[in-house]
Amino acid sequence: MSVPTKPEPANALTNEVSNLDLATSEKPYLDSNELVINMGPQHPATHGVLRVILKLDGEKVLGTECVIGYLHRGVEKIAENRTYTMFNPYVDRMDYVAAVSNGLGYCEAVEKLLNVEAPPRAKYIRVILTELNRIASHQLWLGTHALDIGAMTPLFYTFRDREEILKIFEKYCGARLTTHAFRIGGCQYETYAGFEKEVENYLAFLPPKIDEYEALLTGNRIWLERTKNVGVISAADAIALGVTGPVLRASGVKWDLRKAQPYAAYSDFDFEIPTGKNGDTFDRYMVRMVEMRQSLRIIEQAVGRIPEGPIMAKVPKVIKPAVGEIYHSIEAPKGELGYFIVSDGSTQPYRVRVRPPSFVNLQALDIMVRGMLVADVVAVIGTLDIVLGEVDR
């Protein structure tokens, strides 16, 4: 693992962020410098209900301020009023394009708190579904990101191919988006007949499609101009800002929780962590494209040797973990998704804190777009791959 340099004291990053003087009260005569525009919460490119207040000089961005919370549902409060089992479906509603990952993180965290471990068969199923979900999430990201930059067509291609993954989910657990695929202690459902065959079909189906996306974008001059050196974030800044996932890796930090602290059955598989060099939008794009292929590699290894055995560990009917607290995190498609659960020994969690990758990554927006143009703001929001359900929880 490459060790990044120690970050600079972060004052420079943050102090200016907030003191954005939005009330331009005293305008000088014939003032033509500053324009404050309010992007969102209803805006085609803010991926939901993000509101960004932009301070512009012409088209140049002088500063941004994110206003979030429009989708705040109080997930953490809900958790305190539900049992461990009852809360499980709620986590799917945070990052709803990667619901399986959310579920995996939560179930593993509670399992850890209970000190049980899912049986190997369940772990393999979890890995397969999670990686499929990672591909689906990246596909959705690619489509919307390309659309933000003005390429309409990839959106439809990625949605077409994502559909096949959703079909597998639907067959497996009956839901397509908010799957609630896993249970504390394992999986509820055995794989359906033909599951492995369908996953293998998808393994053969997707690589040409990824080539197709790349044919449309990777060598496209306009795409390169729009993404290279746009929204650059250095490794030091990325670490200081707690950015994780593909965004961090694109800055050159080879860090992936699946390798660093393997969970589920990831230690059984051979895969690579793609990294970028410049930390710009193009590197993030390439990292995610390679990640899709690497996910296929993991699935290929996993689906061939799903072990036989039970899919559910022996978990008490009423889940009552001992007094204590646990932090468990997984590598969600967007970055480190962590659950910090405090148990008071009752059936309901005393406190569940979700560490949402989108929320933390979104903080980096400001330093990434300063001095760039309005069009880059859109590109950077896209490349951060935020899901507002997760940012606002």
Add this chain to the structure above:
Amino acid sequence: MSYFGSQLSPGVAGNQLWALIYISIIFAGVSVAVMAMNWLERKALAHFQVRLGPMRVGPHGLLQPIADALKLLLKEDIIPAEADQFVFWIAPLIGLLASFTVYTVVPFGPSQAVSDMNIGILFMLGVSSLGVLGIVMAGWASNSHYPLIGALRSSAQMVSYEVAMGLAVVSAILMTSLNESGTGTLSMIEIVRAQQQQGIWFIFKFFPLGLIAFVIFAIAMVAETNRAPFDLAEAESELTAGFHTEYSGLRWSLFMLAEYAAMIAVSSIAVTLWLGGWMRPFPNALSAPAWEFLFSLFPALTFGGLAGIGFLGAARMPSHSFFKIQRAGLAVFAALLGLLALLLLVIAIAGRNADNSIAARFREGIDYVYWFVLKVAVFMYLFIWYRATWPRYRFDQLMKIGWKVMLPISLGVLIVTAIVGVIVK
């Protein structure tokens, strides 16, 4: 009816009645073309993107543009409270006026134009450059930030690309002067005639000089019409809808009409200047009467082919009672196309002799318009193709291309064309 036998355009002949008739025909034709383009764009774009596009209103969505137009007409016309009422009201009209006025000099044929000005191309560029005023006024009058930024982008973009565009046009005009008398022309009809006389489309003249100038014009015209990948003025992912964010209903549809009319207009310029205007392919090399007759069958063949596709589509519709009306509609549509093809065939056969009979005149006119429209249609398809394929440029990149790439190249092409022209002469 004294005009009828003349070989001049009505404006030149001074016949106001026929000028009016031509204007009406062109106005209706362009409006219909815009509607057809609207349908075609949605369909073609959909098929690029693994979708079907409109399928519900009429067979294969053929009536969709009509439904859209109706919807837009009936929609509430909202003028924002803080907007500058008058400017807001007049902005779309200016855009529309500019893009339609241009058609007075578009030569659909040697006499198939409203008028032939001796500054035709100058007039076209000038009037189409007025179209930006409508956009700027709309952006400003909306009194909102997104439209304002859209208008700023648009005005800067148009002014920048007009320079490269103008220089490319000049290099084509330079080529018109390479005749015996050494006098060039700005008249649209004369430019096509010059290509006829020199026996070559200007796109192939002094290869690759003509081609480079043409490519520059083809890029600049996309920028001029605010189409992808230069659609920054209405970049929906950045500026919601750019300069027409605050517009709705009829007024919005006027903008759309103006945009598509402008697309057709600039394509007409490109066709006139570089692609031989109304001329059919190889008018000099394959000039035997047999060839003439063969080429004059093309219009009939095209419509026949379209009718065939229509019939095929009707035949391929699922045999379910839901599709009864659709199938019948498509069949009727195809039959209409077939009838049109038949009519064209009859005219082509009746007018096959190049005498001065009415049928021959008709046949000629149809040929001219057909080839011109076909060439323009290729450009229209390219516009759609661009939109489906490319991401959008960023503003500074757009400016960089305009000033640092296109302008020097077009200037260079102009100079080299001039030098080569002098040497050749």
Add this chain to the structure above:
Amino acid sequence: MTPGMAPVATPFFFYLLSGLAVLGGVLVITRRNAVHSALALIVTLLAVSGLYLMLYAPFVAGVQIIVYAGGIMVLFLFVIMLVNIERTAKERQFNRIWPAGVLAAVALLGLFVSVYVKGKRLFPDSNLPLPETSNTQQIGVMLYGNYMFSFEIASLLLLVAILGAVIMAKKRI
């Protein structure tokens, strides 16, 4: 414009276009909103270009449209739009030297009237032959032949003006 084309209702169009031009001019100086003034100016420019057409100078008319109405005015609007309009609209547009302006206008009017009255003596009454063909080429010959030097001087002057503007506007080059 072209031989054979009869001049259509010349007096009518002359008065229409002149009227538009004058109206536009008046609106330019009376409108408080700078954008409205600019739009009025466009009307004036278009009307003047129509007058050029009537004088059988189509090239000048076309250039007038392209350069002034299509180019310069767009840049005008571009600048005006960035300016804080509300404030300009609220302020008084006429300052204390407006009597001087009126004086100048009256003097100009007097000049016009005197030219009109004595015009016959100053300008010989001759019906100049109308150009037979397009005068575009003649303009070109004039500009790049007879008046080459002054033409180049003018372009040099413009270049200097551009450089000056850039230096004044840019804080840092």
Add this chain to the structure above:
Amino acid sequence: MTEEIKTPAPPPPAGEEKPAAEKAVPPAQAAPPSTPAKAAPPAAPTAAKTPSAAGAATAAPPKPAAHAKPAGPVPVPWSSPLVEKYKRQYGSGLDAQTYLGQNYFSVDRSLIPNILTLLRDEEQFDYCVDVTAVHYPKRDKQFDVIWILYSFARNERVRVKTQIADGESLPSVVPIWATANWLEREVFDMFGIKFDGHPDLKRILLPEGWKGFPLRKDYGILQQDQEWVHINLGIESGQ
């Protein structure tokens, strides 16, 4: 799962139970042996478990948990060179424990900026994963504030917790980790804990002007700022 590499087999006495033990832990805590048994897989990436081994390992522990109610694993002292060093430096203000293989410091409020700065500068905990809080209304010092840190170089996670009373504020760690900006704002938003020196401490998820701090235990799940809802949304209630 690898933070506990350095942890030797812990001695039975459970040390002082400062952490989450606000509700008295029942005396019957005879379970410590199960803790190391489960939570000590070998160093990370090679920890490929064969199915059979894993099955055997998981089969055992849940049983006691199923019967004796809260008899689970308990925190055990965490000893490592790092802990020794800091203990020498700060003495009783600092306590280090391990629970289920996860290490945490419980430190006195007065040590807060210093120890976090040291952890970043000297121990390479350069990534602040999360800042959060837990509310214990019955306690004197009502809030636990928790920093979750991670070191890329050591591939190790550690938590730092401190207790503060309602109304007390904490020094902001934004100068140490820029990422703490929004995280602290969220803690402020949800718990009302103030961070001194934060560049822009205001509500983040809830609208400005909202009254109450929803993640406090005395804030009901159906409760909302009716007045705010009424004024800003023009409806009687958002329920």
